[in-house]
Amino acid sequence: MQDGFVPWPPDFAERYRRAGHWTGVSLPQRVADRAERHPDRTAAVDMRRRVTYGELLDEADRIASGLLELGVRGQDRVVLHLPNVIEFLTTMIALFRIGAIPVMALPGHRRDEIRHLVRASDAVAYVGPDRLQGFDHRKLAREVRADAPGLRHIVIAGEAEEHTPLSELAGSEPRDLPMADASEVALLLLSGGTTGAPKLIPRTHDDYAYNMLACARATGFDENGVYLAANPVPHNAALGCPGVLGALLVGGKAVLAANPSPGLVFPLIGKEGVTLTSLVPAMALLWAEEALANPVDMTGMTIQVGSSKFGPTAAERVSKNLGCRIMNVFGTGEGLITHTRLDDPREVVFGTEGKPLSPDDEIRIVDAADNAVAPGATGELLTRGPYTIRGYFAAPEANRRAFTADGFYRTGDLARMTADGNIVIEGRLKDIIHRLGEKVSAEEVEGHVLTHPLVRDAAVVGIPDEERDERIRVFVVLAAGADGAAAPLSLRAIREHIRHRGLALYKLPDDLVVVSDFPRTPVGKIDKRLLREGQPR
Incomplete structure (x- = not known):
C-alpha cells in the first residue's frame, strides 16, 4: 500500500468485498x-479523431x-x-x-x-x-x-x-x-480546496470502479450508451460518475467535447447519439435557453445536474425546454454521491438531491457538537462507505479536521433528510465558491489579493449568479497611503495582479468592492454572511 494513503479498516474492506462492491479487478x-471482446467497437471520439x-x-x-x-x-x-x-x-x-x-x-x-x-x-x-x-x-x-x-x-x-x-x-x-493491484491507489482527484490549495483525493481501482459501475446502473448506461463529456474530463463527474472512464468500463462510447457551448455540443448530440451527460446548473440553463432558438432532440437523453444547487424553478425550465430526463445529483470527489432516480416523481427530482448511490453508504446529519439532529432538521452531512475515502493523500493535519475518529467524512455541506429518505442540500459550511462548474477556494483567492501593495485586507465571497452559478466578489480594505497612489485600485488591476501570479483564469474575481472595514463575528472573524447579504461597512 502506498505511503500517505489511509486504507479502509480490514473489517470494512472485507464487508465491501463480500457485498460484491469491490471485485479485485483493476x-x-x-x-x-x-x-x-469488442476490438472494433468505437470507444472514444474527440474533435479530431475517433478510436476503437x-x-x-x-x-x-x-x-x-x-x-x-x-x-x-x-x-x-x-x-x-x-x-x-x-x-x-x-x-x-x-x-x-x-x-x-x-x-x-x-x-x-x-x-x-x-x-x-x-x-x-x-x-x-x-x-x-x-x-x-x-x-x-x-x-x-x-x-x-x-x-x-x-x-x-x-x-x-x-x-x-x-x-x-x-x-x-x-x-x-x-x-x-x-x-x-486493484486495492492500490489508481488516481488522485482534487478536492474543492476549502483551506487554500486543493488536497489530493486517493481513489483505488476497487472503490472507483464501484463508483463508476454503480453510477452506470443508476443512469441505465450500458454498452449501448454514449456519454458526452461536456465539462473537463479530470472532474469527477465527467470522469467517473459514470463519465468517460465509466463508459469504457461498460463497453459504451465516450464523446469528448472541447467545451460545453451549445453551438459545439448540440450537433454532437445528434451525430453521436448521446444518451447521457453531466452539467452544472448554469450550463444546463444556457442549453435550455439556446434550445428555444435552436431546437435539438434530447428526448432520449438523461442529464445529470450537480456541482451546485439546482433549484425547482431551474430544473423545471431545463426539463421543459430540452425535453430530456433530469437527474438531480449531489456528489463529492471524496466519494459520496446522492441522486434522484429515473422513476422518481417530479417533486423529488426537482426538489431534492435524492438518495445515496450505495446501500452501504452510511449517512449522519449532525449539529456543531456532532450530535444527530432531529429527523428533518438541518445539520452537517457526514458519510462513510465503500467509495468514500478515509483520508486525503499525505495530509494528516487535514485528515484530523475532515474525518471523525470512526471514519466518517465531514462534507462541510448542510443538509436535511426528508421522511422518505431523500437528501436536500441547504447550503455549505465550507468557504467554496461554485463558478462555471469549477470549485474556487475563497481563501486561496484572498491570499493572492492580499499580495497587492494597495490592499491591507481582503475577503472573497460567492454571490448567486444565474449565468455563472456564483460570481466571485472580492471586498478589500485599502492599505495606508493607497489613496495617494498614481491610479486607484480597480477590478482590472486586481485581476491582472493575481493573473500574473499564476492563478487560473476561472478564479479571477468578477466584482471588486472597497470598504473601510469588515463586519465581524463575536469572536473577531470576518462575517462573510453579512458580506454576501450586502452589508459591508
Whole structure:
C-alpha cells in the first residue's frame, strides 16, 4: 500500500468485498477485457479523431511502454494536465497499466496550481499540451520544474520543443506490462480546496470502479450508451460518475467535447447519439435557453445536474425546454454521491438531491457538537462507505479536521433528510465558491489579493449568479497611503495582479468592492454572511 494513503479498516474492506462492491479487478484490466471482446467497437471520439477499443488499448500500451523506458514506475505520481482529447484517455490508461498514479490537474490550472500539485504529490513527471487557448504549457512546465527538482520528466502532446513528445511514447514498441493491484491507489482527484490549495483525493481501482459501475446502473448506461463529456474530463463527474472512464468500463462510447457551448455540443448530440451527460446548473440553463432558438432532440437523453444547487424553478425550465430526463445529483470527489432516480416523481427530482448511490453508504446529519439532529432538521452531512475515502493523500493535519475518529467524512455541506429518505442540500459550511462548474477556494483567492501593495485586507465571497452559478466578489480594505497612489485600485488591476501570479483564469474575481472595514463575528472573524447579504461597512 502506498505511503500517505489511509486504507479502509480490514473489517470494512472485507464487508465491501463480500457485498460484491469491490471485485479485485483493476481499471486497466476492465478496459482490456472490453477491448478483447469488442476490438472494433468505437470507444472514444474527440474533435479530431475517433478510436476503437483495440486502437485505444494499443495506444495506451505503447505509451505505457514508453513511460517505463523513461523510468516512470509503479506508484510514481504523474500530473496529467490534458484537455478533453483522446490522449487524455490513452495516457491515463497507460499510467494505470504500469501502476503509476495520475494526478488530475484541471485544464484551467496555471503555474501556481501545478506547482502545488507537483509538490503535494511528489510527482516525477508532468504531461500537458503544447498550447491550449493561447497559453503555452511548455513554458509553465519549465517554470514548475525550476522549483521542483523531483520533476524529472516533461511530456508534451504536440510540439514538444526540448521536452519529450507524447507521440514519441505512443510510437514505442509494446512490452510486457505489470499487473495493477486493484486495492492500490489508481488516481488522485482534487478536492474543492476549502483551506487554500486543493488536497489530493486517493481513489483505488476497487472503490472507483464501484463508483463508476454503480453510477452506470443508476443512469441505465450500458454498452449501448454514449456519454458526452461536456465539462473537463479530470472532474469527477465527467470522469467517473459514470463519465468517460465509466463508459469504457461498460463497453459504451465516450464523446469528448472541447467545451460545453451549445453551438459545439448540440450537433454532437445528434451525430453521436448521446444518451447521457453531466452539467452544472448554469450550463444546463444556457442549453435550455439556446434550445428555444435552436431546437435539438434530447428526448432520449438523461442529464445529470450537480456541482451546485439546482433549484425547482431551474430544473423545471431545463426539463421543459430540452425535453430530456433530469437527474438531480449531489456528489463529492471524496466519494459520496446522492441522486434522484429515473422513476422518481417530479417533486423529488426537482426538489431534492435524492438518495445515496450505495446501500452501504452510511449517512449522519449532525449539529456543531456532532450530535444527530432531529429527523428533518438541518445539520452537517457526514458519510462513510465503500467509495468514500478515509483520508486525503499525505495530509494528516487535514485528515484530523475532515474525518471523525470512526471514519466518517465531514462534507462541510448542510443538509436535511426528508421522511422518505431523500437528501436536500441547504447550503455549505465550507468557504467554496461554485463558478462555471469549477470549485474556487475563497481563501486561496484572498491570499493572492492580499499580495497587492494597495490592499491591507481582503475577503472573497460567492454571490448567486444565474449565468455563472456564483460570481466571485472580492471586498478589500485599502492599505495606508493607497489613496495617494498614481491610479486607484480597480477590478482590472486586481485581476491582472493575481493573473500574473499564476492563478487560473476561472478564479479571477468578477466584482471588486472597497470598504473601510469588515463586519465581524463575536469572536473577531470576518462575517462573510453579512458580506454576501450586502452589508459591508
